[in-house]
Every structure is written in C-alpha cells, then in structure tokens.
Amino acid sequence: MPLPVLAMMLCTFCVGTAESVIAGILPDIADDVGVSLSAVGMLIGVYALVVVIAGPCLTALTARLPRAVLLPGMMGVFILGNVIAALAPGFGWLIVGRVVSALPHSTLIAVFVAAARDLAAAGRQAASGAKVTLGIGLATVVGVPTGTLLGDHWGWRATFWALAALSLLATLLLLRHTVPEPAPAQAPASHPRDSGGRRSFPLPLPMLGTAAVIVLGTGGVFALYTYASPYLTQAAGFGSSTVTVLLWLYGLGGIAGNLLGARAADRHLRTAVLATLAGAAAALLLLVLLADNAWAVAVLFCLLGAAYFATIPALNTQIVASAGPTSAAMALTVNNSAFCIGIALGSWLGGAILAHGHDVTLVPAGGAALTGAGLLLSAVTSRLLRSKSPTSDPHLPATV
Secondary structure (H helix, E strand, O other): OOHHHHHHHHHHHHHHHHHHOHHHHHHHHHHHHOOOHHHHOHHHHHHHHHHHHHHHHHHHHOOOOOHHHHHHHHHHHHHHHHHHHHHOOOHHHHHHHHHHHHOOHHHHHHHHHHHHHHHOOOOOHHHHHHHHHHHHHHHHHHHHHHHHHHHHHHOHHHHHHHHHHHHHHHHHHHHOOOOOOOOHHHOOOOOOEOOOOOEOOOOOHHHHHHHHHHHHHHHHHHHHHOOHHHHHHHHOOOOHHHHHHHHHHHHHHHHHHHHHHHHHHHHOHHHHHHHHHHHHHHHHHHHHHOOOOHHHHHHHHHHHHHHHHHHHHHHHHHHHHOOOOOOHHHHHHHHHHHHHHHHHHHHHHHHHHHHOOOOOOHHHHHHHHHHHHHHHHHHHHHHHHOOOOOOOOOOOOOOO
C-alpha cells in the first residue's frame, strides 16, 4: 500500500472510530455528567445531523483549497473537536466537541477517497479508494471495541484523548507524503452555468438516483444492525456474550467485502453494484427464514457484513461516475451524507417495527424490503448511466 494511501486510511480509521465509539461509552458519560441515557444519545444524532447538513456546504466552501492545505487543516479541526470533548466540563461542551469533530467528517472522507483514486493506475481507482474506506471497516472491528475498552478502564475522556493523539500521529504521517491535487479537468467551477448562462449548482439526476440507492441500501442493512443484539438473542437464541463475537464476524466480513467489492467495481461497475445490493437483500431475507438456525444465522450475519461493505466502493465509484460537472469530492460528500441518512432511516424503521409490537424477526424482513427497493432503483439508475460516455473522465472505469 502506498504510504500516502496508508496515511489517509489511518485518518479515516480515526474519523470512523469517532463517529461510532460514542455508543460504547454512553453509560459512562451519562453517569459522569449527570444526564439521562436518552439525552446522551443526542451525541449520536447531533453528529450525524452535522455530517449530513454541513458536509456538502463545507466541501463546496473549501473546493478551491489545495489538498496539501485542506486535509491537514480539516484533520486539525477534527482533533480540536476531540480535545474539546475530552476536556468538556459539562454536557453542553461535550456537544460542542462532537459538533466540531463532525464538521470535517464528510469533506475528509470524500477528499481522501478522491485523492486515493487519483493516485491509482487506470482501472484500479475503486481498489485504491477502497483502501481508504477500509479504515471505516477497521474502525468497526478494532477502533470501536478498543475505544470502549479504554473508556471502561480509564474513563470516557481517555477515549477522546486517545482519538486525538492517534489522529495527530496520522496527520503528521500525512504531512510527510505528497497528496495529489485534482487534475485540471476535475477542478470544480465555483459557479457552474446552465445552457442559458444562468448560475446553477448541477446535481445530475443519475447522481441523485445513486444517492437514493445508497439511502435505501444502507437503511435496509441498518434496520437490522441497529437492533442486532435483540435479534441475535431473542430470535436466534444466542447468549449476550456471543453477540459480541458475531458483531466482530460482521466487521471481519465487512473488511473482506470492502476489498472484493472494490475489485469487482473496477472490472464491471454496474454488475458489482447490482450484485452487492442483491447479496445484502438476500442475506436479510434469509435471516428471516432461517432465524431459528443458529449456525445459519452466524454465517449469514458475516455474509451480510461482507455484502454491505462491498456496496461501499461500488457505490462510491458509481456516484462519481454519475456526477457530471460536479466534482468528485462533492459527489463523494453527497455519497457520505446519503450513507448517514440511510443509517438514520434504518434505525427508525427497525424501531418502528418493534414499537408496533411486531416480533423482532420481522426487523430483517423490513430491511430486506428497503434494500430490495434500493436494488430496483439501482437497476433504473444504471440505465441512466449507460448514456454517459466512459471516456468523459479518465479517472472513471471504462465499464461504467
């Protein structure tokens, strides 16, 4: 792995860990700052809201900055947010810290992926970008459990201090290596104009369609993942200690799926998108039909992680391919916002199913329906992409 890509992957690992680790230290925070668990849960919702709303705005505002300035600067903001959280004298300052660390989230991941794609040889862009997003998978498998362990032994503030320190080291490594600037053809116009000469901000229909596919596909998986513990214990009959092992298997499957999905996307993008979404929908459906078979559930849970994480490089590539005059960084920022909206949608769907008194086994059924809808929409979006010339952007795979 090229050292600049490794540095960007480590930065993404820190960002991904910061987003999710809060769930593991919620009880400790609630006890220490004297607020309820539901109030501390706002730290998750606020972070996601800032990512979705501020991400595209910040990417647009910083589009003209050189990556050599933008990336260390954004990592500096991220580190500052974690330091504020670690030093927070009360719950209000903790929210401030989470908001500050969430501000650069989408811009960092989008520009890291775009830069990694620019470093790659022709036909290897998805694989190179996947090495960066591998940091998110590693955050699930390694970062979140480690951060939770630190919080259990040395207090929740130690988790934020560790994140700040590791992020600083990753940033210093990033500064030691050259990150490529976008090619002139990729440089975004500050005020694109339509055929009538009017200023506009183009968001092409295929790009919006791909974003909707991401929302639906992610929502379906997270309908189950959010309520994985009650499903695995109540429906499949696993003990609570085994749930942790199965979540690790899900993450390990995700790492493998991320790499395999990237290779597939480089070879045939349209097939990769459809196959990975179909795999996730099938796994969710089988988790309904085979819920009483513990061994089948264990295997399917791992396969679900592989299928879901395989969609990430495929959909990353497709949304860039469908971006038209929109910059790759902006397209990937919209992509990241779509993933966050999908996570929120899935959590709401799973909760709504349980709130209406339905059996927990129906949660993956709802997820399968949502991901299946994403699969159908993807087929339509892929047809729209066929009209795009594969040579219009030398950084896109020829199979678009």
